[in-house]
Amino acid sequence: MLDTLLFVVLPYVALVLFFLVGIARYRNRPFSVSSLSSQFLENKKHFWSTVPFHYGILGVLAIHLAGLLIPDVILTWNAAPARLLFLEITGLALGIITLIGLFNSIMRRIRLPRMAVVTNKSDWVLLTLLMVQIILGILVSIYNGWGSSWFASSASPWLWSLFTLSPDISYVAAMPILVKLHIINAWLILGYFPFTRLIHVLVIPNPYLWRKTQVVMWHRDRKSVRLKD
Amino acid sequence: MEVRSQIAMTFHLDKCIGCHTCSIACKNIWTDRKGTEYMWWNNVETKPGTGYPTRWEDQTNYNGGWELQNGKLQLKSTSRSKIIPNIFHNPSMPTMDDYYEPWTYKYQELFDAPEGDDQPTARPISMVTGEYIDIEAGPNWDDDLSGSPVYAENDPNLDALSADVRKQMFEIQRLSFFYLPRMCNHCLNPACVASCPSGALYKRGEDGIVLVNQQRCRAWRSCIAACPYKKVYFNWSTGKSEKCILCYPRLETKQPPACHHSCVGRIRYLGNVLYDASRIEEVASVPKDQLIEAQRSLILDPNDPEVIKAAKENGIPDGVITSAQESPVYEFVKSWKLAVPLHAEFRTLPMLFYVPPLSPVMSGSDGEITSNETEDLFHDIKESRVPIQYMAEILGTGATAPVEYALRKQFAVRMYRRQLTVGDVDEATADRALFEADCSREEAEAIYRLTSLAKYEDRFVIPPAQREQAIEMIKDPLEHKQSVGFGFSSPPMRV
Numbered sequence: 001m002l003d004t005l006l007f008v009v010l011p012y013v014a015l016v017l018f019f020l021v022g023i024a025r026y027r028n029r030p031f032s033v034s035s036l037s038s039q040f041l042e043n044k045k046h047f048w049s050t051v052p053f054h055y056g057i058l059g060v061l062a063i064h065l066a067g068l069l070i071p072d073v074i075l076t077w078n079a080a081p082a083r084l085l086f087l088e089i090t091g092l093a094l095g096i097i098t099l100i101g102l103f104n105s106i107m108r109r110i111r112l113p114r115m116a117v118v119t120n121k122s123d124w125v126l127l128t129l130l131m132v133q134i135i136l137g138i139l140v141s142i143y144n145g146w147g148s149s150w151f152a153s154s155a156s157p158w159l160w161s162l163f164t165l166s167p168d169i170s171y172v173a174a175m176p177i178l179v180k181l182h183i184i185n186a187w188l189i190l191g192y193f194p195f196t197r198l199i200h201v202l203v204i205p206n207p208y209l210w211r212k213t214q215v216v217m218w219h220r221d222r223k224s225v226r227l228k229d
Numbered sequence: 230m231e232v233r234s235q236i237a238m239t240f241h242l243d244k245c246i247g248c249h250t251c252s253i254a255c256k257n258i259w260t261d262r263k264g265t266e267y268m269w270w271n272n273v274e275t276k277p278g279t280g281y282p283t284r285w286e287d288q289t290n291y292n293g294g295w296e297l298q299n300g301k302l303q304l305k306s307t308s309r310s311k312i313i314p315n316i317f318h319n320p321s322m323p324t325m326d327d328y329y330e331p332w333t334y335k336y337q338e339l340f341d342a343p344e345g346d347d348q349p350t351a352r353p354i355s356m357v358t359g360e361y362i363d364i365e366a367g368p369n370w371d372d373d374l375s376g377s378p379v380y381a382e383n384d385p386n387l388d389a390l391s392a393d394v395r396k397q398m399f400e401i402q403r404l405s406f407f408y409l410p411r412m413c414n415h416c417l418n419p420a421c422v423a424s425c426p427s428g429a430l431y432k433r434g435e436d437g438i439v440l441v442n443q444q445r446c447r448a449w450r451s452c453i454a455a456c457p458y459k460k461v462y463f464n465w466s467t468g469k470s471e472k473c474i475l476c477y478p479r480l481e482t483k484q485p486p487a488c489h490h491s492c493v494g495r496i497r498y499l500g501n502v503l504y505d506a507s508r509i510e511e512v513a514s515v516p517k518d519q520l521i522e523a524q525r526s527l528i529l530d531p532n533d534p535e536v537i538k539a540a541k542e543n544g545i546p547d548g549v550i551t552s553a554q555e556s557p558v559y560e561f562v563k564s565w566k567l568a569v570p571l572h573a574e575f576r577t578l579p580m581l582f583y584v585p586p587l588s589p590v591m592s593g594s595d596g597e598i599t600s601n602e603t604e605d606l607f608h609d610i611k612e613s614r615v616p617i618q619y620m621a622e623i624l625g626t627g628a629t630a631p632v633e634y635a636l637r638k639q640f641a642v643r644m645y646r647r648q649l650t651v652g653d654v655d656e657a658t659a660d661r662a663l664f665e666a667d668c669s670r671e672e673a674e675a676i677y678r679l680t681s682l683a684k685y686e687d688r689f690v691i692p693p694a695q696r697e698q699a700i701e702m703i704k705d706p707l708e709h710k711q712s713v714g715f716g717f718s719s720p721p722m723r724v
Contacts, residue, residue: 032723034448036468041357043324054317113358114325118465203447205426209309213423214509218434219696 006184007158008167014191021194022202035200041114049108053101059094060137063087063148068159071152078149087148088141095138102131126196129189136182144176155183231507232529232540234549234692235417235437235580236475236499238489239561239568240410241680242586243639244496247408249273249369251488251497255412258487259474264466266331266356269368270473271412271488276623277384277398278371278406282327285459286572286623287385292321294420294457294575295513302514302576307424307455321454325465329366331356357465375406386622394616405614407586409623410496412488413460413473414571414579415439417504417527418513421472424455430470435549436501436692437580438475446470457575467723481694489689498683500556500690501549502563502580503529503540513576520573521631527578528563531556552692557679558582565668565676567635574626585624585632586615587639606644606662610636634667638676641666645673 026033039046067074078084106127109115141147158171172183193199255271274280288294292306304311306321334351342349355362371380376399387395397403415432419439422430429445430452432438441452441461446469452461453470461472476486484490489497504527512523529536531553540550553559561568561582568582587610610633611617617636621629641662648659663673679687 029722030444031467031469034446034468036723037448037450037463038465039318039322039324039450040463040465041325043322047318050317113360117358200447203427205428205447205449207428208426211428214418215422215425215428215431216434217431 003169003173006180007169007172008162010184010187010191011162014187017191018193022199025194025199026202033199034203035197036118038115038118041118042108042112045104045108045112049101049105051101052097053105056094056096056098056101060091060098063091063094064151067148067151068156071156074148074152078146078152084146084149088145091148092138092141095134095141099134099138102127102134106131122196126189126192126198129185129192133182133185133189136178136185140178140182144179230505230529230536230539232503232536232543232545233437233506234435234501234540234545234553235504236415236480236692237437237502237556237558237562237580237582239498239558239582239584241496241498241561241584242407242409243584244494244680245273245408245410245586246494247273247275247373248493250491250493251410251412252368254487254491255473258476260471262466264464265462265471267325267328267368268462268464268471270460270462270471271410272368274369274409274411275372275375275381275406276409277375277381277387277619279380279383279385280409280411281329281368281370282323282459283366284383284385285457288457288575291323291454291457291459293455293459294577295418296576297514300514302510304420304424304455305457307420307451312424312426312449312451316449319450319454322450323453323459325357326366329368329370330362332362332364335361373406376401376404381406386619389622389627390616390618394618398616398619403614407615409571409583410488411458411460411571412581413439413475414458414577414581415473415475416580417506417578418509418576420455420457420575420577421452421461424451425449426451430461433477436477436480436694438477438480439472440474440477441470441472443467443469443471457572457577458579480691481696483691483693485689485691495683495688498557498561498679498688500558501553501692502556502559503531503536503545503550503553505529509578513578517574517626518628520576520626521569521628524570524573524578525563525566528559530563531559546693546695546698548693548695552690555690557683557688557690560675560679565638565672566631567638567676569624569631569635571624572626583624584639585620585635587636587643606658606665607637607640610640637666638668641668642673642676642680645670646677 039050074087078087109119109123109127144150154171154175158168161168161171172180175183189198193201251271252269252273256269259270260266260268269281272281280286285291288305294305295302296305297303306319312319332353332355335354336351339349339351352361353364354360371377374380378399382399387398390398415438417437419430419432422432422439426449427445427447429442429447431440431442433440448468448470450463450470452472453459453463455461461470463469464471476484476488479486479490485497485499489499508527512520512527515523531537531540531550537550541547558568561584568584570579570582573579613620613636617629617633620632620636621627625632641659644654644662645659648654648656660670663670668676
């Protein structure tokens with residue numbers, strides 16, 4: 001019963017919140033769709049917080065996403081022990097880099113008076129959730145090793161069972177407690193995501209890469225007022 | 230030829246008295262909100278001086294504007310290939326300490342202080358953190374401090390001067406300064422617009438005003454690093470960029486911007502010019518010493534039938550063309566070549582032009598004798614207390630010719646008027662001065678009138694915005710009524 005609640009109900013609630021609230025926020029309050037940068041208020045510690053955190057977490061998420069989308073490839077890659085070890089160490093290193101970044105970020109916000117002004121309660125909840133998640137992730141990779149393999153072979157099928165609306169919790173029910181906590185916290189973060197500054201993750205500079213250099217906007221349709229003669 | 234209209238400005242520096250009324254008018258209207266306290270969309274600097282933010286002209290530090298790379302125009306630090314690798318932390322981003330930490334005073338302490346032997350004081354507190362602070366900088370911290378080794382000597386424009394000239398400038402007898410009011414230039418080739426990953430910044434097609442769409446701004450902050458004039462600001466409370474909007478709600482109702490309207494010295498002129506938008510990139514890419522002339526050539530003669538025809542074909546309304554024909558900016562910039570852009574070498578094609586200042590009164594002291602007698606009529610300009618090379622660094626892309634031309638002409642107009650009104654200059658001398666300054670009597674008269682006698686309507690020739698036509702395309706005009714302005718359709722709350 002508890003497993004169903006945590007591994008079926010919670011994920012669906014989180015996903016619904018993520019999409020519904022996320023889309024509604026983007027449509028109704030576009031002004032709020034960004035993070036609140038604090039580089040302007042403090043520049044040096046900002047570098048040692050935000051750069052390791054972002055690059056670390058992007059790497060970690062990429063590995064998780066690969067396990068979800070191309071589990072077969074990951075399993076084939078892991079068939080050779082050296083390659084498995086390489087992936088394992090890379091993952092752990094990225095996790096530690098993320099942890100260092102997040103730790104610096106939290107210390108920066110605790111210590112600097114200027115940061116207190118631009119940090120709200122929601123930010124603290126989020127920072128706590130992220131900290132718990134990263135520590136759990138690192139512990140999992142230390143105590144329940146070879147995650148890239150078992151994620152691809154058991155977590156990935158469970159996630160797909162959720163996405164295809166035929167939830168099968170047998171894959172996760174037997175997992176160690178650390179992994180379970182990591183999973184539960186992940187869904188909490190996803191459900192909380194659209195209410196927080198995390199919304200900035202969804203911002204894509206869409207036309208930036210191919211648009212013209214300058215942006216000019218017209219209030220009137222020039223063609224319609226052009227002289228006919 | 231792609232003819233567009235642009236609202237442009239001219240500031241006559243000879244008339245600026247450095248009273249900061251423009252800055253206050255702007256601040257009271259636009260930047261007295263939380264997160265904007267440190268912003269001065271309009272500010273007045275003392276030159277020589279370091280300005281606001283400190284040493285903003287030094288692009289080896291701020292990395293703003295454009296540069297030529299193998300003949301191709303590139304943003305210095307905010308091109309795509311540089312923004313994306315620095316996406317999480319832009320090394321060229323200024324911080325609040327480059328500007329100043331805004332403060333107020335704890336006035337309540339004057340009332341609440343316990344009885345004692347001393348007068349209670351209102352101590353300064355930060356408007357960011359609310360804590361007590363020691364004030365170390367302000368937006369005009371070096372006001373009138375020319376000659377100061379702490380401030381004025383750090384002016385980046387002095388780097389190009391020889392040690393001799395620098396030394397001269399800071400001699401106590403020669404000490405002089407002038408004021409430089411600054412605001413957004415509403416450039417033709419804005420670096421801020423080009424750098425925005427979200428496409429939130431844009432130039433209005435009809436009048437060329439550069440704006441930030443607050444709803445689309447995603448806080449990448451490229452624009453802040455990109456603007457070489459440091460005239461796009463970061464609101465630390467909302468996390469969005471803000472900048473001068475040229476008081477467009479006022480312009481659309483035929484009123485000049487508040488900074489212009491309130492100017493005590495009446496130094497400010499505003500009017501639209503017609504320009505050829507198809508040549509922007511070409512003009513912005515010419516060698517440095519040709520930039521000022523190339524930018525002048527971009528501005529078209531509004532009385533030329535060919536230009537009028539092309540303008541009409543491009544949908545420019547008759548009223549806008551008429552207004553361009555009466556534009557005081559066109560006279561200053563194009564007809565008389567009196568006004569030049571500020572730091573044209575940043576290659577943004579700024580549309581705010583400055584008439585270089587002639588003052589202080591041009592007499593040199595030689596011991597006890599003060600004299601300016603010489604055969605060369607324009608001797609004093611070359612020996613000006615503000616060295617012409619210094620002025621050239623600010624207004625001439627390093628070349629003295631454009632600045633010298635403008636100063637000679639102004640000086641000739643003074644001689645001409647002195648001959649008419651005081652009579653201690655003979656007619657031949659005045660005529661020779663006019664001739665040597667490439668100026669006819671009619672032109673001198675016109676310059677005198679627009680400089681000294683110009684009324685409100687002469688200084689501000691505002692083209693019709695024709696918003697009524699624009700809005701009809703989108704919605705019922707009655708529905709649009711009372712909705713023009715900076716306001717949000719929903720409260721600008723975060724999360």
